Amino acid sequence: MAKVYVFDHPLIQHKLTYIRDVSTGTKEFRELVDEVSTLMAFEITRDLPLQEVDVNTPVATAKSKVLAGKKLGIIPILRAGLGMVDGILKLIPAAKVGHVGLYRDPKTLQPVEYYVKLPSDIEERELIVVDPMLATGGSAVEAIHSLKKRGAKHIKFMCLIAAPEGVEVVKEAHPDVDIYIAALDEKLNEKGYIVPGLGDAGDRLYGTK
Numbered sequence: 001m002a003k004v005y006v007f008d009h010p011l012i013q014h015k016l017t018y019i020r021d022v023s024t025g026t027k028e029f030r031e032l033v034d035e036v037s038t039l040m041a042f043e044i045t046r047d048l049p050l051q052e053v054d055v056n057t058p059v060a061t062a063k064s065k066v067l068a069g070k071k072l073g074i075i076p077i078l079r080a081g082l083g084m085v086d087g088i089l090k091l092i093p094a095a096k097v098g099h100v101g102l103y104r105d106p107k108t109l110q111p112v113e114y115y116v117k118l119p120s121d122i123e124e125r126e127l128i129v130v131d132p133m134l135a136t137g138g139s140a141v142e143a144i145h146s147l148k149k150r151g152a153k154h155i156k157f158m159c160l161i162a163a164p165e166g167v168e169v170v171k172e173a174h175p176d177v178d179i180y181i182a183a184l185d186e187k188l189n190e191k192g193y194i195v196p197g198l199g200d201a202g203d204r205l206y207g208t209k
């Protein structure tokens with residue numbers, strides 16, 4: 001069964017408060033999403049395998065550790081997921097980036113796929129699907145399904161804010177995918193927005209309405 005991790009690191013929680021704040025403008029919102037994504041990347045990479053190497057220090061040879069060369073992939077769900085990519089790449093610059101374009105139909109709330117472009121070797125990669133919001137769960141479920149259909153085997157899902165309803169939907173549809181969240185909020189409203197949430201992540205990142 002999928003595990004759900006809520007990152008309670010004080011820096012993540014502090015920055016998330018300002019991300020939520022309606023008076024935070026586009027520039028600052030974008031910077032904060034970038035910073036929180038870096039901090040979340042630090043937490044999500046805790047279980048990366050290491051291998052021992054010898055390194056010559058100025059004094060002696062030390063047995064030390066380096067990453068064991070696991071291939072990573074970051075998959076933002078467009079549009080809003082794009083806002084998290086650079087922050088993650090700061091810590092794992094060699095990761096490849098694939099894109100899944102989905103929008104949520106405002107009437108049905110169902111995800112509509114409009115673009116998919118992935119690294120050719122996704123079946124060998126550990127993939128981190130990123131999107132600031134997990135609301136009904138429809139977009140995350142569809143994006144993960146789209147990756148699996150194309151051969152992906154190892155997938156994690158990372159978001160800033162999730163609704164309990166969306167977490168359950170993803171766990172049910174993809175029990176092999178662990179979920180990493182900065183905050184688990186109270187509920188969805190009648191329009192499918194997370195309460196209290198942060199509003200429309202894409203609009204706040206890109207200054208649209």
Ligand code: PRP
Nearest residue numbers: 078079080103104135136137138139202
């Ligand atoms: C938002 C968000 C998620 C989706 C979450 O995207 O970035 O992708 O809604 O909702 P769900 O869990 O109910 O599917 P949106 O559809 O607004 O598209 P955008 O990123 O292009 O603004």
Ligand code: URA
Nearest residue numbers: 135193194199200201
């Ligand atoms: N998408 C968003 O951007 N915000 C929500 O609260 C729900 C879906």
